[in-house]
Amino acid sequence: MAYNLGFKKHMLTGVSYMIPVVVAGGLCMAIAKIFGGAFVANATQTMPWFINQLGVLAMGLVVPVLTAGVAYSIAERPGITPGLILGFVALDIKAGFLGGMLAAFLVGYLILAIRRYLKLPSSMQGLMPVLFIPLLSTLIVGLVFYLFLGKPLAITQAAVIDWMSGLMGGSRMVLGVIIGAMMGFDLGGPVNKSASLFSNAMLAQGIYGPEAAKIVGGMVPPIGVALSVFISRRKRYTQAEIEAAKAALPLGLCFITEGVLPFAAADPLRVIPACMAGAASAAGLSMLWNVTSTVPHGGIFVIPIMGHPWGFVAALTIGSLITAAVLTLLKPVLKASDQLAGAEDEPEIDDFEISIK
Structure with missing residues (x-):
């Protein structure tokens, strides 16, 4: 049995499974906000609230599905179960999608090692895929x-929040740049969460500028990446990425940063710097122009109730254009063969056989 050790192939396979989850979950949350407003999460037991809950639950599956997809690409079907479990572990320790990808590669290659080096009697070979592989890989990588990783991440997060609190007396624009760069770095991971927690803490103290910087910093990445895709199309992006961009744009407008995850997972070394550049610029300008927000979420739906809303719109536009420009410059022109990259790993209906006896 031959295994493809190419990192790009494995990441693209995981992304191909993740995209439908992001689209379904993100659009459910966007639809809920359209009909239920920015505070739909508080309108319990209403129809928009139920739709929002569907989206929230789906978004909780994004990292596990990515992790399972990458592990499957490396180790085939034995990688799916431990990949799912380790994806939830990455979420539990607040490691985000980068932690999920790390877990996927660790568990995938560990399974290959178990298959190669763990020799069992012939009478126990049947237990290998259903007992030994999922148990050992989950135990080892999970522990x-x-x-x-859990404690260091928690300690680092607390230290970062304390450090940011010390910046409140300095330059507003510098603080905004830092918040935006952190929002665009790991897109839901510990660095992003630190910026979000700090902004929410300032909101609780009646300081509303960081909250607006957080929101614009989270909206810019998916909007900017979508603009880059629409500008370049097949020249630099696959058909799957073009379809994902059509969902990323409305998700970004609704402050659902996860819309950019398929692109960041497939090409982190180009997408993440572009997202950071645009988000940092937008958040810095937001703070410089004294934009404020008294609510922690809502995207375009809360712009009318912000302080200096036109400043927010201008910062969002400038930041999104910067992300689009930087990413377009960084992205190489695709070869014809790359247009189908990862497509061969997507499951077809003929791959599954169902027999009833």
């Missing part, structure tokens, strides 16, 4: 994450 590594909990014992060695």
Whole structure:
């Protein structure tokens, strides 16, 4: 049995499974906000609230599905179950999608090692895929994450929030740039969450500028990446990415940053710097222009109730254009063969056989 060790192939396979989850979940949340407003999450037991809950639950599956997809690409079907479990572990320790990708590669290659080096009697070979592989890979990688990554992440997050609090007396624009860069870095991971927690803490103290910077910093990445895709289309992006961009734009407008995750997972070294550049510029301008927000979420739906709303719109536009420009410059022109990259790993209906006896 031959295994493809190419990192890009494995990431694209995981992304191909993740995209439908992001689209379904994100659009459910966007539809809920359209009909239920920015505070739909508080309107319990209403129809928009139920739709929003569907989206929230779907978004909780994004990292596990990505992790399982990458693990499947590396180790085939035995990688799916431990990949799902380790994806939830990455979420539990607040490691985000970058932690999920790390878990996927660790568990995938560990399964290959188990298959190669763990020799069992012939009478026990049947237990390998259903017992030994999922148990050992989940135990080993899961404990590594909990014992060695969980505490350092929590300590680092607390230290970052304290450091940002110390910047409140300095330049507003510098603080905004830092908030935006953190929002655009890991797109839901510990760095992003630190910026969000800090902004929410300032909101609770009656300081509303960081909250507006947080919102614009979270909206810019999906909007900017979508603009880059619409500008370049097949020249630099696959058909799957073009379709994903059609969902990323409305998700970004609704402050659902996860719309950019398929692009960041497939090409982090180009997408993340572009997202950081645009988000940092937008958040810095937002703070410079004294834009404020008294609510922590809502995207375009809360712009009318912001302080200096036109400043927010201008910062959002400038930041999105910067992300689009930087990413378009960084993205290489695709070869014809790359247009179908990852497509061969997507499941077809003929791949599954169902027999009833």
